[in-house]
Amino acid sequence: TDLRLSHQWSTSDIRHKVAQMVADEVEAADVNLHIRIFPSGSLFKAREQYTPLTRGQLDMTVLPLSYAGGQHQEYNLTLMPGLVKNHDHAARLIHSPFMAELETILNDDDVMTLVPGYLAGGFVGKDKCITRPSDVSGLQIRAAGKAFEEMLSGAGASIASMASSEIYNAMQTGVLQATNTSSSSFVSYRIYEQAACYTPAGDVALWFMYQPLLMNKTTFDGLDDAQKEALLQASEKAEAWYLEEAKLEDAASTKVFEEKGVEIAKMTPEDFEAWRKLAAETSYKAFVAEVPDGQKLLDLALEVQ
Amino acid sequence: MDPLVLGLIVALATVFVLFSGIPVAVGLLTVSALFLLVFDGMRSLSLMPEILFGKLNDFALLSIPMFIIMGAAISSTRAGADLYEALERWLTRVPGGLVVSNLGACALFAAMSGSSPATCAAIGKMGIPEMRRRGYPDGVAAGSIAAGGTLGILIPPSVTMIVYGIATETSIGRLFLAGILPGLMLVMLFMAWSIYSTWSSGNMAVLGQRSYSWQARFEILPRVLPFLAIIAGVLYAMYGGVATPSETAAVGALLCVVIAVVIYRMWSISAIWVVLRDSTRESVMILFIIGAAGVFSYMLSSLFITQSIAGWIAELEANRWVIMLCVNVFLLIAGFFLPPVAVILMAAPILMPIIQGAGFDPYWFAVVLTINMEIGLISPPVGLNLYVINGIAPDIPLGTILKGSLPYVACMVLGILILALFPGLATWLPTLVMGAA
Amino acid sequence: MPPGTQTAATASPVPRRDTSHPFLRLAATLSRACGVASALMIVASILVTCQMIAVRFLLNGSTTWQTEFVIYMMIAATLIGLPYVQLLRGHVNVDLLPIALPRRLRLGLAFVTLGTAFAVIGLLMVYGVELWHVAWARNWTSDTVWRVPLSIPYLAMPVGFGLYLVQIAADLFAVASGRETPFGLSEDR
Ligand code: NA
Numbered sequence: 001t002d003l004r005l006s007h008q009w010s011t012s013d014i015r016h017k018v019a020q021m022v023a024d025e026v027e028a029a030d031v032n033l034h035i036r037i038f039p040s041g042s043l044f045k046a047r048e049q050y051t052p053l054t055r056g057q058l059d060m061t062v063l064p065l066s067y068a069g070g071q072h073q074e075y076n077l078t079l080m081p082g083l084v085k086n087h088d089h090a091a092r093l094i095h096s097p098f099m100a101e102l103e104t105i106l107n108d109d110d111v112m113t114l115v116p117g118y119l120a121g122g123f124v125g126k127d128k129c130i131t132r133p134s135d136v137s138g139l140q141i142r143a144a145g146k147a148f149e150e151m152l153s154g155a156g157a158s159i160a161s162m163a164s165s166e167i168y169n170a171m172q173t174g175v176l177q178a179t180n181t182s183s184s185s186f187v188s189y190r191i192y193e194q195a196a197c198y199t200p201a202g203d204v205a206l207w208f209m210y211q212p213l214l215m216n217k218t219t220f221d222g223l224d225d226a227q228k229e230a231l232l233q234a235s236e237k238a239e240a241w242y243l244e245e246a247k248l249e250d251a252a253s254t255k256v257f258e259e260k261g262v263e264i265a266k267m268t269p270e271d272f273e274a275w276r277k278l279a280a281e282t283s284y285k286a287f288v289a290e291v292p293d294g295q296k297l298l299d300l301a302l303e304v305q
Numbered sequence: 306m307d308p309l310v311l312g313l314i315v316a317l318a319t320v321f322v323l324f325s326g327i328p329v330a331v332g333l334l335t336v337s338a339l340f341l342l343v344f345d346g347m348r349s350l351s352l353m354p355e356i357l358f359g360k361l362n363d364f365a366l367l368s369i370p371m372f373i374i375m376g377a378a379i380s381s382t383r384a385g386a387d388l389y390e391a392l393e394r395w396l397t398r399v400p401g402g403l404v405v406s407n408l409g410a411c412a413l414f415a416a417m418s419g420s421s422p423a424t425c426a427a428i429g430k431m432g433i434p435e436m437r438r439r440g441y442p443d444g445v446a447a448g449s450i451a452a453g454g455t456l457g458i459l460i461p462p463s464v465t466m467i468v469y470g471i472a473t474e475t476s477i478g479r480l481f482l483a484g485i486l487p488g489l490m491l492v493m494l495f496m497a498w499s500i501y502s503t504w505s506s507g508n509m510a511v512l513g514q515r516s517y518s519w520q521a522r523f524e525i526l527p528r529v530l531p532f533l534a535i536i537a538g539v540l541y542a543m544y545g546g547v548a549t550p551s552e553t554a555a556v557g558a559l560l561c562v563v564i565a566v567v568i569y570r571m572w573s574i575s576a577i578w579v580v581l582r583d584s585t586r587e588s589v590m591i592l593f594i595i596g597a598a599g600v601f602s603y604m605l606s607s608l609f610i611t612q613s614i615a616g617w618i619a620e621l622e623a624n625r626w627v628i629m630l631c632v633n634v635f636l637l638i639a640g641f642f643l644p645p646v647a648v649i650l651m652a653a654p655i656l657m658p659i660i661q662g663a664g665f666d667p668y669w670f671a672v673v674l675t676i677n678m679e680i681g682l683i684s685p686p687v688g689l690n691l692y693v694i695n696g697i698a699p700d701i702p703l704g705t706i707l708k709g710s711l712p713y714v715a716c717m718v719l720g721i722l723i724l725a726l727f728p729g730l731a732t733w734l735p736t737l738v739m740g741a742a
Numbered sequence: 743m744p745p746g747t748q749t750a751a752t753a754s755p756v757p758r759r760d761t762s763h764p765f766l767r768l769a770a771t772l773s774r775a776c777g778v779a780s781a782l783m784i785v786a787s788i789l790v791t792c793q794m795i796a797v798r799f800l801l802n803g804s805t806t807w808q809t810e811f812v813i814y815m816m817i818a819a820t821l822i823g824l825p826y827v828q829l830l831r832g833h834v835n836v837d838l839l840p841i842a843l844p845r846r847l848r849l850g851l852a853f854v855t856l857g858t859a860f861a862v863i864g865l866l867m868v869y870g871v872e873l874w875h876v877a878w879a880r881n882w883t884s885d886t887v888w889r890v891p892l893s894i895p896y897l898a899m900p901v902g903f904g905l906y907l908v909q910i911a912a913d914l915f916a917v918a919s920g921r922e923t924p925f926g927l928s929e930d931r
């Protein structure tokens with residue numbers, strides 16, 4: 001059996017490596033199951049992967065689940081400021097009743113999760129450091145994700161929306177004064193050349209995005225037992241690796257920025273609480289208002305210690 | 306089936322379908338539908354509208370109609386004539402001065418319009434009748450304008466550079482900068498050839514007879530000001546922190562329309578509608594090709610053809626310049642038949658890994674690709690600039706236009722060779738302004 | 743020089759289209775309305791983009807909905823503009839073969855290409871309707887703060903392709919009834 005896996009990242013990206021690992025493991029298991037990876041959006045554009053996945057036109061994908069937040073508002077909780085504190089907390093969240101609820105929604109769309117995983121990110125300022133809400137007031141900022149836009153807007157920042165590929169240029173010419181995205185994107189877009197200060201994910205971080213390896217459920221159910229077993233085992237192995245690498249990713253990006261002479265700022269637990277309080281008044285509130293049962297889901301997520 | 310064999314079949318089918326006279330975009334959709342149905346089954350067919358929609362779901366595409374409107378608005382006014390007149394008064398003493406001023410006007414106009422046919426039309430409407438009146442041969446008059454007009458996509462802004470930037474995920478601001486020096490180089494080559502050919506033809510006496518007083522020369526300069534204001538305004542918006550390159554296009558379009566209405570008194574609704582109609586027609590045509598080419602490249606990728614060709618060429622381990630030569634020949638041939646946007650979109654996903662694998666700079670390659678596309682614009686059977694010349698001077702036979710533009714094609718080939726020897730021509734300016742790539 | 747595809751010249755001549763039959767008149771009128779709609783959407787995109795730049799650069803305000811608005815406007819302008827460009831014979835093509843063929847074969851080829859175009863665009867319209875319906879029935883929105891119901895931008899697909907079909911059918915009818923020449927080429931070549 002041949003399966004097609006699509007994602008938007010380059011072949012040096014951690015998320016490609018997760019996919020590659022599963023593909024290699026399954027190949028090694030010798031169960032007549034082959035996964036062909038289409039990287040860098042060479043098959044589907046980033047945001048156009050979820051729908052074909054639900055219809056079995058695409059077998060597998062590594063996808064920030066919040067990209068499908070327009071189809072299921074619940075997915076927006078997977079990119080919600082302050083919901084995840086650090087990577088170990090993320091690992092606990094992955095195996096909580098909260099994530100089980102999301103899995104039910106995925107299953108209803110004929111999709112299942114193979115490898116769950118969170119990646120973290122931080123802030124970059126063109127002229128100054130951004131650690132607490134008052135720092136962003138009056139700045140033009142490009143945020144990754146709807147919930148972050150709502151929170152930053154609540155902190156008095158002005159939101160500019162543009163493609164991530166335009167961030168570098170916009171920071172250089174001064175259209176943008178700050179931005180927030182994942183650690184790996186900061187490095188791959190060489191934002192360090194245009195930044196005065198970087199606030200990476202550390203002991204606490206605000207920006208965590210759930211980016212699992214997903215599969216079409218009917219396709220999975222159609223595999224024989226040996227193939228299913230091989231796939232699940234490969235996925236389990238990949239999950240552990242994903243978590244370890246995700247932690248290293250933050251440190252690696254910090255090192256790159258440091259080497260380029262960019263100031264590194266640290267977000268204290270007090271700063272984190274201030275952001276979280278602001279998020280509760282802005283993005284959490286908007287989420288609960290938009291989603292039936294939203295409060296229940298949010299509480300489930302917040303319960304995870 | 307082996308993807309390489311399949312690729313060959315797709316290529317033949319595409320040539321066959323496109324030669325039937327079906328619109329290029331519809332032809333690409335037809336081939337895609339056919340191969341998706343046969344090799345992927347019904348389930349892939351239903352994806353077609355989604356993929357087409359998705360390809361158009363990109364803010365950067367906004368700049369295509371915007372840069373087309375800029376050119377159309379200005380060329381519907383007297384501005385092109387003013388520019389042309391000014392250059393002529395200053396360059397009249399040069400052998401072939403009228404051709405040289407036409408080429409200069411094309412280059413300046415290209416700095417405002419993102420489209421080659423628009424550039425060609427703007428200058429040609431004045432330039433071709435004037436050159437013929439003054440005794441220049443039809444071939445020289447039509448050929449120089451056809452070729453000069455192609456600068457529209459090399460000198461920024463450029464619709465094809467935008468499409469390349471989107472297809473290869475390279476920076477559009479950088480691509481624009483990369484086109485400036487090669488654009489100037491081409492203009493100079495074109496001018497050098499014009500001066501030489503007039504001088505060697507021996508009838509300079511006829512061609513250089515008119516002269517202007519210094520007063521006449523300075524008198525006309527203020528009329529070029531709106532032109533320079535637009536260029537300065539757009540550059541300031543793009544590199545001065547006002548807007549991103551794609552957003553800047555809208556500023557430029559608005560600026561051009563306002564200047565056309567206020568300074569050149571283009572009051573009537575019908576005049577404005579003509580600008581809008583022509584811009585809409587060209588933009589929709591290009592954007593539809595972009596969407597259809599997106600479906601086509603989905604089909605190529607889905608059948609694993611793109612990846613197999615790139616892998617196959619990488620395995621050949623051919624000399625990088627041999628690869629570059631083959632790529633150029635391929636682009637030239639494709640350019641004969643297809644409009645630039647279609648070539649770029651169909652070829653970019655296959656060529657990019659090859660080009661970068663062979664160690665060529667993607668911005669340098671963008672310039673080489675663009676010059677190839679410029680040649681395609683003035684070669685039959687599908688040459689957008691040829692259609693424009695035909696519209697301006699229907700009595701000049703195609704053969705005469707082609708013969709007239711052939712020396713300029715040679716200049717473009719020479720330009721590509723110079724770029725191969727001195728890649729810095731394309732890469733130096735972007736690095737200077739925006740840092741290392 | 744092939745006059746079949748008039749492209750992109752400024753103030754380029756608009757091809758004369760036959761309207762001696764009510765269906766041809768109806769199709770041409772619909773297509774022209776599409777052209778006006780498409781042009782107005784492009785104008786709206788210019789204005790909204792400039793508004794966005796002004797809000798951001800002059801007022802230092804938030805600009806969350808503009809890019810999305812402009813993207814959907816451009817998609818709609820493209821899809822709704824298709825029939826108008828067909829009416830103007832503005833969809834660029836390679837007409838080497840049609841020109842080379844004798845009259846009768848050229849007529850046959852015109853039926854084949856127009857018929858193919860009708861089938862392929864029809865396919866896109868059918869699946870476009872399906873996609874629109876799913877987005878509408880399941881209440882899909884964009885994943886931004888603006889949360890546009892996707893059934894609005896998706897509507898451009900059924901409408902644009904549908905009206906494009908009407909214009910293609912009109913072209914087929916005009917050629918079949920001898921009112922227009924195949925590919926719009928003059929017969930004396
Ligand atoms: Na240009």
Ligand code: NA
Pocket residue numbers: 640641642643680681682683684685686687688689
């Ligand atoms: Na050509």
